[in-house]
Amino acid sequence: MKKKALIPALTLSAVTLLAACGGGGNNEAPADDAAASANEPAQEDVTIDFMHLWPAGSSPDHHRIVTDIISEFEEMHPHVTVELEVLENEQYKNKLQVVSSSNQLPDVGMTWAAGFLEPYVNGELFAPLDDVLEDGFRDDFVAGTLEAYSINDQTYALPLELNIAPVFYNTAIFEEHGVSVPETYDDFLNTIDTLVEAGVTPIALGNRDRWTGSLWYMYLADRIGGADALNSAIDRSGSFNDERLIAAAEGIQEMVEHDAFIPGFNGLSDQEAKAEFMNGNAAMYLIGSWDLPNYTTNEEVPQEFRDSIDFFKFPEVEGGEGDINGWVGGPGVGLFVAENSDVKEESKEFVAYFTEEWGKRSVEDAGVIPGTQVNTDEVDLPDLFISVLDELNNASSITLFADVQMSSSVAETHLNMIQSLFGEAVTPEEFAEEHENALQADE
Amino acid sequence: MSSSTATATTSEGLKLGPFRFKPLNLLLYIALSLVAVIQILPLVWLFLFSLKDNQEVFNLPPLALPGDPQWGNYARVWTEGNIGLYFFNSVLVTGSAVILTVLLASFVTFAITRMKWKLNKLVLGLFMVGLMIPVHSTIIPLFSFFSSVGLMDTHLSIILTYTAFNLPLTMMILLGFYYTIPRELEEAAIMDGCSVHRMFFRIILPITAPVVATTAIINMIYNWNEFIFVNTFLSSDRNKTLTVGIQNFIGQYSTDWGAIGATLVISMLPILIAFLLLSNRIVEGMTAGSVKG
């Protein structure tokens, strides 16, 4: 029934995020264009409709940067007005689908990578943005991030976020119970046992959201089978019946049997689980680097707690093919331009300008690691942040979140199966089989 | 049912004298009070919730007092942009939709129950089927309809949608009551030379005041809290309603729960007041109405 997903096997090798003096010269290009067009006489007034998902209430920093960049852009282009519509994440996704059904997308909006993007590209709703990436702008992006938004060698969105998922842990709890950062998976299980015996919940996990559990599975798959095992199963050059992937699924159930996760994890949302970690009730929490502000700069979180948080890399599995510097992560939202926008040129210019400016400010002002390279000499960041950026820089691979890689219907099966695997409602073999069935049905 | 047209006695005047001091009665009161406590606690909870910070929201028991009441939640909600405008829009949309729905539903119910015509069962059936539609499967068709007639991003699209979706329910509640209105009443009115319209507005509507109040309350609550249509059909900030106030505090990766609590409290107050005012109308017995008419 469906076309096979053309998934970019997103293994970013040799990522160079922290360009010491990164691409300063390249950055000029879009700005020059902008200045040039501003000088042109009396252009017709146009309005760019821009839809984003950072409400002023919940994401004041993001929202402020967006507003600032818009007013600068409007100043440079007096004939352009940018009209905003802001919706929260869930409502945003819904509205995007509804407006697409009538081909009435806003001129500029936010999209996610790979599997999410694909139907919009197939439906020819997003405009290719390769022309704005010429003149070296392409090199400003962290290697591999643009590829996540590319189909058939054309780029359909410019990434604004890039994340990896470290295991955050509470050093105070670790010290109190005499455990240290585990170096191997067996160590990790021992750590878990020690904490459980001491009456401490080892890991906060909100698996009602399901992608949270998927992160754990992905790391086990990576450490056992290497960066390619899962990617190739998803792009159909391999299979979920691969014994290394089955071993990863077994590893999840082993952790569950060791009581590694908080009681009732399958009924808890990520936010409820996070609260247990933030409250000192759980020792570890695996989440994307977007959560860094909570452990560094967020004034609402007690200083004492923030000081006690550190992170470690998911431990290696003995005999496994993975590398401890392999990460699970990838770009988050990116900006698209609607194919049938009647202000396409202005919109493209806006998207390019926005992405570039966002990259300069987002880490420092909002704690968001952008898809463009960060010049560490110019930013002032807490140590924990710098360590994560260093890890990102030294990553041997970054495997894109499985549910983002997959087409939406396969992703739904994957996520349901994750919940069932953690809940021990399916065996690792059934887990693999269901994935195979869904992937075949999708071809 | 002929006795229903008898003397004017308000139902309030009756007493259940003999059953007041028995142990059964005491038990009854205990049970009623217990239910009352259960029903009122959510309000208390919501209020406390609105004064907590994000940590306390999750870590304290629901009815525990916040350590340091975050009145700032209210300040934040209030200063965060256009609450006043959203509020006005909510009142406008909810109010228009409620009046339109209740009036149109009363018209149709009156025509169906009190007049004889061939298609009457069919029309009733059409409305009843309307009750069965799952909202989510109508969003995309409605969106393309409103955009093709140029009603996108207008309050009218929302008002009409609310009316369409609430008409069946409203009629269904009204029906049971219309059936119990004695026919003698109309016959008498017609013999007095009363026109149909006059009869509807001067006799039927006043008689059905309690149930009209009931449906108005129900409609009001539904419309006031609705957000799917508002989010889908409205796009400019100047048109949006209070339900966007809640969205404003839901983030991509985290949510400001205290502020959401404060928004919920602020947006519940008007509905609570309206409810208290309207609910007094419900007690008025039908007989009292019919005699006045």
Added chain:
Amino acid sequence: MSDKRVIALYTLPALLILLVLIYVPIVLTAYYGLMDWDGIGAMTFVGLENYTALLSDGMFWRSAYHSLLLALFSVGSLVLYLAISLILASNVKGANLFRKIYLIPMLLSSVAIAQLWLRIYHPTNGVMNRFLTSVGIENPPLWLSDTSIVLFAIFIPIIWQYAGFYIIIYYAALKNIPAELEEAAKIDGATPFQIAYKIKLPLIAGVMKVTVVLAVIGSLKYFDLIYVMTDGGPSGASEVMASYMYKLAFRTNDFGYGSAVGFFLLVLILIVTYLIRRATASKEDQVQY
């Protein structure tokens, strides 16, 4: 009365709104159900493929079973609401205050109700399990993550959410009964129980029937709290028809199939409602003079 112009005047405005905003979407939903469409790109006509796929879709029937269970529970709970309303409407002292208090939860939006019950059901901090542990139960149920109880755990807030709705309807209906009837019966020596059973209930039978139909229809297309509190999980243990349809249409980009499910859901509701109306037909006759 049967003046055609009057009938048209009273009926047409509402009918027009209904036809354009409800029936056009229904027809379109049925039409989309014949398509392979991701809701974004181009449509492909596939005939009845979606509908035949649905008949053998285990997840759909599982969610249909859950919806049906919810309907049964909702109808069962009506008895309780009716009892409360009977007591309230019989002029007990303070009835007015009680009545208002009982309706308060109904004023809360689903967002608030979901948050409240998530805190009641929380596996470790929740009110429920704190209470159970305090009375010595060592491993209290994990309400929302145990696949064998999650469905029933989520029924409770759903049913509770609508308590106010039904009480308000019953109360208004009971208050509509002419007081003289009750007075006359009392003079004849009837007990309050007899009055309720022999006089009041038959008189509001029409309203009762309406509430049964409303409860069944409302349950079969129920969505809100399930979506927020469990998202149909874990492993589909609390999935209902509407949440399943929503996921197909808006999450897995299977808008054609989702529309087929939506339309089929409507057909199922129609059948069930028809069966109820037939089963209760005799009562209706009594009420309609």
